[in-house]
Amino acid sequence: MLKxxxxxxxxxGMLASIVLGxxxxxxxxxxxxxxxxxxxAVLGLMVLxxxxxxxxGHAFYYGLGAYAVALLDIYLGVSDAFVRLAAAVVVAGGVxxxxxxxxxxxxxxxxxxxxxxxxxxxxxILVKTEALGSTDGFAVSVPTFFGYKPEGKYALFVLICVVGxxxxxxxxxxxxxxxxxxxxxxxxxxxxVEYLGYSVAQAIHVKYVISTCLTGAAGAxxxxxxxxxxxxxxxxxxxxxxxxFVTILSGPGSVIAPFIGSTVFELLRTYxxxxxxxxxxxxxxxxxxxxxLFLPGGVWSLVERFMGTGKKT
Amino acid sequence: MNATHPILTVKGLEKSxxxxxxxxDVNLDVVPGEIIGxxxxxxxxxxxxxxxxxxxxxxxxxxxxxxGRELVGFAPRDVTQAGxxxxxxxxxxxxxxxxxxxxxxxxxxARSPGLxxxxxxxxxxxxxxxDEVLARYQITDxxxxxxxxxxxxxxxxxxxxxxxxxxxxxxxxxxxxSGVSVxxxxxxxxxxxxxxxxxxxxxxxxxxxxxxxERYVSRVVAFYQGKIICDETPAQALAxxxxxxxxxxxxxxxxxxxx
Numbered sequence: 001m002l003k004x005x006x007x008x009x010x011x012x013g014m015l016a017s018i019v020l021g022x023x024x025x026x027x028x029x030x031x032x033x034x035x036x037x038x039x040x041a042v043l044g045l046m047v048l049x050x051x052x053x054x055x056x057g058h059a060f061y062y063g064l065g066a067y068a069v070a071l072l073d074i075y076l077g078v079s080d081a082f083v084r085l086a087a088a089v090v091v092a093g094g095v096x097x098x099x100x101x102x103x104x105x106x107x108x109x110x111x112x113x114x115x116x117x118x119x120x121x122x123x124x125i126l127v128k129t130e131a132l133g134s135t136d137g138f139a140v141s142v143p144t145f146f147g148y149k150p151e152g153k154y155a156l157f158v159l160i161c162v163v164g165x166x167x168x169x170x171x172x173x174x175x176x177x178x179x180x181x182x183x184x185x186x187x188x189x190x191x192x193v194e195y196l197g198y199s200v201a202q203a204i205h206v207k208y209v210i211s212t213c214l215t216g217a218a219g220a221x222x223x224x225x226x227x228x229x230x231x232x233x234x235x236x237x238x239x240x241x242x243x244x245f246v247t248i249l250s251g252p253g254s255v256i257a258p259f260i261g262s263t264v265f266e267l268l269r270t271y272x273x274x275x276x277x278x279x280x281x282x283x284x285x286x287x288x289x290x291x292x293l294f295l296p297g298g299v300w301s302l303v304e305r306f307m308g309t310g311k312k313t
Numbered sequence: 314m315n316a317t318h319p320i321l322t323v324k325g326l327e328k329s330x331x332x333x334x335x336x337x338d339v340n341l342d343v344v345p346g347e348i349i350g351x352x353x354x355x356x357x358x359x360x361x362x363x364x365x366x367x368x369x370x371x372x373x374x375x376x377x378x379x380x381g382r383e384l385v386g387f388a389p390r391d392v393t394q395a396g397x398x399x400x401x402x403x404x405x406x407x408x409x410x411x412x413x414x415x416x417x418x419x420x421x422x423a424r425s426p427g428l429x430x431x432x433x434x435x436x437x438x439x440x441x442x443x444d445e446v447l448a449r450y451q452i453t454d455x456x457x458x459x460x461x462x463x464x465x466x467x468x469x470x471x472x473x474x475x476x477x478x479x480x481x482x483x484x485x486x487x488x489x490x491s492g493v494s495v496x497x498x499x500x501x502x503x504x505x506x507x508x509x510x511x512x513x514x515x516x517x518x519x520x521x522x523x524x525x526x527e528r529y530v531s532r533v534v535a536f537y538q539g540k541i542i543c544d545e546t547p548a549q550a551l552a553x554x555x556x557x558x559x560x561x562x563x564x565x566x567x568x569x570x571x572x
Contacts, residue, residue, distance in 0.1 A: 174431070176433045176434065176435070177430065177431045177432060177433055177434065178421040178422065178425045178429070178430045178431075178432060178433075178434040179425075179430040179431060180434075181418070181421070181434040182418070182422075184407065184409055184410055185407045185410065185418050187409075188406075188407040188408055188409055188410065189405055189406065189407055189408070191405055192405040192406065192407065192475070193422075194388070194389045194390050195367070195389050195390070195393055195398070195399065195405070195476075196390075196393065196418070196419050196422045196423065196475065196479070197390045197393035197394045197422055197423060197479060198390060198422045198430075199388075199390055
């Protein structure tokens with residue numbers, strides 16, 4: 001597995017980010033933290049997208065992860081980053097596993113909309129329930145690491161880089177496996193896959209659970225990086241749309257793509273907001289249009305093009 | 314019939330779709346190594362029979378025993394895992410993948426029970442075996458061609474090659490020569506039947522073309538309105554008045570009408 005070039009690049013990138021993170025100003029580190037956190041969810045959507053499945057409701061799992069962290073903090077006083085992360089993954093993955101029994105039977109628009117329906121149910125519950133923070137959400141306390149309470153956010157940044165790298169490597173391993181490579185085959189001909197002796201429903205269920213675990217982790221990381229959770233930016237359908245947006249922006253070509261795409265999105269949004277505070281969506285929307293028209297492979301296709309010409313010369 | 318114990322025993326199979334009877338008291342014993350031709354007019358129940366044996370359709374009544382196991386209630390993937398594969402009248406292949414990727418996918422699934430599905434798909438033993446299969450079915454020339462660019466004949470060979478990589482004991486071929494040009498069909502059948510005989514695979518194949526039936530099968534089973542009306546050697550079957558009237562006769566008329 002360590003011979004895999006992509007995995008080598010992932011870990012090299014992780015080390016570079018960790019070293020760089022020590023020197024860069026806080027606001028840049030914040031941008032990277034949000035970018036890399038969200039990248040985990042994008043990675044999850046990519047796993048589904050490769051089989052032709054799009055989920056318009058992944059903010060459901062993003063929110064489950066984030067709220068798992070917040071509720072553990074508020075009601076049980078859990079501040080350990082590892083416990084929070086594990087809890088978020090278990091909650092999101094567990095709910096994803098249950099929902100998967102229904103979703104694995106649907107494709108296309110039905111798959112996309114069923115996920116959306118689930119996320120809107122959660123949104124409704126959160127907004128209406130005072131004990132769950134209602135529309136304001138909760139503030140999340142600064143995470144600790146095995147009892148160690150660091151100054152600043154650098155420790156959390158390192159954790160996000162490490163979790164991101166291991167997740168990317170894990171997904172890469174999965175995508176190279178027989179199960180993970182059942183993507184185009186399922187898209188082309190489900191009947192044949194069944195007759196070859198494997199259950200399409202099961203293959204999709206596995207993809208779905210992987211994707212929900214990653215998205216739960218993304219929610220947990222974002223909650224800790226941001227120091228708060230709220231239904232509108234994390235569970236509402238616009239949050240789901242944003243995740244799909246970043247997935248398209250990144251492109252499905254590589255497990256590294258989500259990290260680049262998500263960071264680009266973070267910067268794009270920040271600068272667009274600074275430039276035209278009242279119409280920043282215009283710039284973001286225009287970018288998506290440009291990507292779909294001219295770069296259907298996402299930002300990653302630029303990287304590929306750059307590396308391709310780099311190799312030849 | 315020789316004394317060998319049957320590998321497949323079908324008893325009292327029944328299936329109807331509304332008022333249409335697709336199978337009515339179908340009984341069949343298949344001995345290992347046989348090559349059986351299934352003939353009958355369109356709608357006689359041939360494909361329904363194959364679909365029931367492979368788990369795509371569940372019979373209304375009856376039993377299908379394979380190597381002593383009851384197959385009724387099995388899903389297609391369970392039947393494949395039990396050791397019965399099939400090909401399709403319209404080739405069921407992965408049209409945006411290359412020929413090599415198609416066979417590799419089939420092979421990797423067949424060779425990856427349980428958690429082995431998490432092993433890499435590209436592994437040296439599979440890749441070597443994959444090239445052997447391509448050579449055996451004489452599609453090596455098309456190795457890296459995308460399937461959607463291939464002729465019907467090559468697709469049929471690929472479809473069958475994908476069905477045999479799981480090393481089934483029985484292979485059901487649904488009209489292996491349909492859509493294949495007259496010049497190609499005997500070559501195709503020579504390749505397929507030759508390879509299957511070598512591997513000692515028991516074959517049941519649906520065929521409309523009596524030339525093909527006469528040349529390749531050891532036994533003919535004729536269907537008419539969901540019933541088996543004849544189960545004989547090819548020479549006997551083709552001389553059988555019932556077969557001539559209900560199978561060959563009807564086909565001749567249909568062809569004449571179709572112009």
